Amino acid sequence: MLTIGQLVAYSGVTIRAVRHYHQVGLLPEPERDASGYRTYTAPDVVRLVRIRTLAEAGVPLARVQDLLEAGEEEFAAAVADLDRRLRAQVRELQEHRRRIARLAAGDSLALPPAVVAYLDRLRSLGVPEAMVAGERDAWIVIAARWPEQMGSFMADKNAQLDDPRTVRLYRILGELIEHGLDEDRLVELADLMAQQMAEYVAGGGTGDVAAMSDDTVVDLLDAWADASHPMVERLRELLAERGWTGWIRIEPATPPAPGP
Amino acid sequence: MLTIGQLVAYSGVTIRAVRHYHQVGLLPEPERDASGYRTYTAPDVVRLVRIRTLAEAGVPLARVQDLLEAGEEEFAAAVADLDRRLRAQVRELQEHRRRIARLAAGDSLALPPAVVAYLDRLRSLGVPEAMVAGERDAWIVIAARWPEQMGSFMADKNAQLDDPRTVRLYRILGELIEHGLDEDRLVELADLMAQQMAEYVAGGGTGDVAAMSDDTVVDLLDAWADASHPMVERLRELLAERGWTGWIRIEPATPPAPGP
DNA sequence: TGCGGGGTTGACGCTGCGTCAGGGTCAAGC
DNA sequence: GCTTGACCCTGACGCAGCGTCAACCCCGCA
Known part of the structure; x- marks a missing residue:
């Protein structure tokens, strides 16, 4: 059983982020021990790491839920869509850079x-x-x-x-x-x-x-x-x-x- | 004299954005007419367009204020800094894309x-x-x-x-x-x-x-x-x-x- | 005189947490 | 048994940059 501190040490997430995921229902609230501390198990670690992986890849939390439960094709489609969006964002930023340069x-x-x-x-x-x-x-x-x-x-x-x-x-x-x-x-x-x-x-x-x-x-x-x-x-x-x-x-x- | 509607028609900003700029002190509140409507003048248009230009270039509103009042060198330095940040953001997004691709x-x-x-x-x-x-x-x-x-x-x-x-x-x-x-x-x-x-x-x-x-x-x-x-x-x-x-x-x- | 399309202020919502504030708990050393 | 310091808890506000109601006022036109 892990405390939240150990959980975040293993997963590289902040405590605040984990609690946030609980709040939005992305990570189920685990059991509590006698003093009210959350106690995590291995499946929690797995789920958290998966959430992190998607989130760090730029997936909005609202979609992480669906993606984790999606089938292969759906997942592939979503990934393709995400990539499209990321490309668009990059283009936007490049445009910003161009404008900034002209402002000089x-x-x-x-x-x-x-x-x-x-x-x-x-x-x-x-x-x-x-x-x-x-x-x-x-x-x-x-x-x-x-x-x-x-x-x-x-x-x-x-x-x-x-x-x-x-x-x-x-x-x-x-x-x-x-x-x-x-x-x-x-x-x-x-x-x-x-x-x-x-x-x-x-x-x-x-x-x-x-x-x-x-x-x-x-x-x-x-x-x-x-x-x-x-x-x-x-x-x-x-x-x-x-x-x-x-x-x-x-x-x-x-x-x-x-x-x- | 312009109403807010005309102002936004000329500057391409939304009414809500203009009011937001008033709220954060970026654009001074103009005179009001007898019925409480804001009445804008040419300098307001100029300032608004400048704000827009910087904002669209990705400058956070909090810095727009300073930048508008900055001297040449300060401005150039700020622009260089902004460009650095934008580049970093682009790199981040590219990294996201790479991860997304691996997720496929x-x-x-x-x-x-x-x-x-x-x-x-x-x-x-x-x-x-x-x-x-x-x-x-x-x-x-x-x-x-x-x-x-x-x-x-x-x-x-x-x-x-x-x-x-x-x-x-x-x-x-x-x-x-x-x-x-x-x-x-x-x-x-x-x-x-x-x-x-x-x-x-x-x-x-x-x-x-x-x-x-x-x-x-x-x-x-x-x-x-x-x-x-x-x-x-x-x-x-x-x-x-x-x-x-x-x-x-x-x-x-x-x-x-x-x-x- | 009524209508439609302006205008006004005010307040909540969104993302993804960071950051207090104000506590309780655990393990260790005195 | 007491203190100390590291963890843990909940709850709430804050951030950027507006979008989007709500509820009401004002103006010009038929």
Whole structure:
């Protein structure tokens, strides 16, 4: 007769685990001696070792019961199924590892690589970090809402950066952020932007504008932009005077009325 | 402003998860509107997406907090650590798969392959299944107690089976189990066993006998054997008359007295 | 005005035990 | 006979990360 301590010494299980197995009915409660100690016999050892073997192989306790009583074929089928699940788990973990690896680079937290590249390009153009951070956060929201269309958004953005006037625009924005507001420069900026938008629309460009088809998100980002820097609000006023509305998604203030 | 429903639509998280994050302080509770609804803003979306990204990469929620606020190096270190853990987990799962694969064969549940081979040899010698099952269960207990020495036990057992008299012995045992007790055959068996044990001891053989150095386990298995079939008890009586004691570990009844 | 589909808080459930808390028991040495 | 230390007992909480009720409130639409 074995005490629980001896039992666990032979089987490599913890006492707590054995009691747990009793609790869930996996291992029958053995006889007790006069003082209430559990007394185990050889069949208990055998059953416990079998339970352990299956449990360590990753079988959930709830299934161990059935498996121990299963016939050959059933057992084989269950084993095959378990193996499938384990493989799936491994794949999941590998996927986790891949994501983790991508996280190692700073910005990539929650952003597709194309956006990271775009942000790096902004930095290399001299756009101040605070502004890049603002862009980054906005793109996180956008990427969450329209993951499929990030490719075309980024293509559009990069094409815009090929135009030196857009670069100049970003530089001025950056300076204003870094050195405080200056009404004259704001006006200059608004003129530049209005002009570029007009050209863009005239050229048939509807790239990202049309695709951001969710006023709630756009409003949300606009509100955030407004709150993030006083410059934004003033600039939107100036743009409104020039016939443009919005910020994240700039549009002509009076779009053609929809048909009847 | 977003409701919780919109927030989860954009971030791919469940409502329950978001509330959980609030509960554990991972995502700050946002403002409420007049009717108590939570109203989210863009920064909340950003933070939520970041949390999700880390969580999906396998970071435990408890660490997400720190990671989000960590600096570059700290972040990189944490990521490296995470990757190490994930690799360990993968290794564990692979180990599970290996064990599962071994389980696919029947007997191997909790037994080293050498024992499985030995049991198969017994079967091929015509030993009935019930007796093989008894041996198997006994070896499970023994393997749990002396995992290191299973190799030598098995070598010893296999060597014994090379002797045709041992084979005959097993056959008679099997017949007795299958066709009921027969006093004459039992006596014949006891004689055979006593003779072989004597030769074994005379030849200096102490193989597994000495190695089973734990009376508790030996007693346990003996008791089990006694309980499993009436034949065992009778046979032990007959062996006792011939100067042998024990069953799992058979020994001369009067070992030389230890020195002073 | 009623309905359907949102929203709210609160609490229990799941896995497989670890880890107290607060005791009783056994064997050994003084 | 007393203490000590190693075991044993039951019972309950805790953990991660939510899922899933329950029971009720709120909003927009026909």
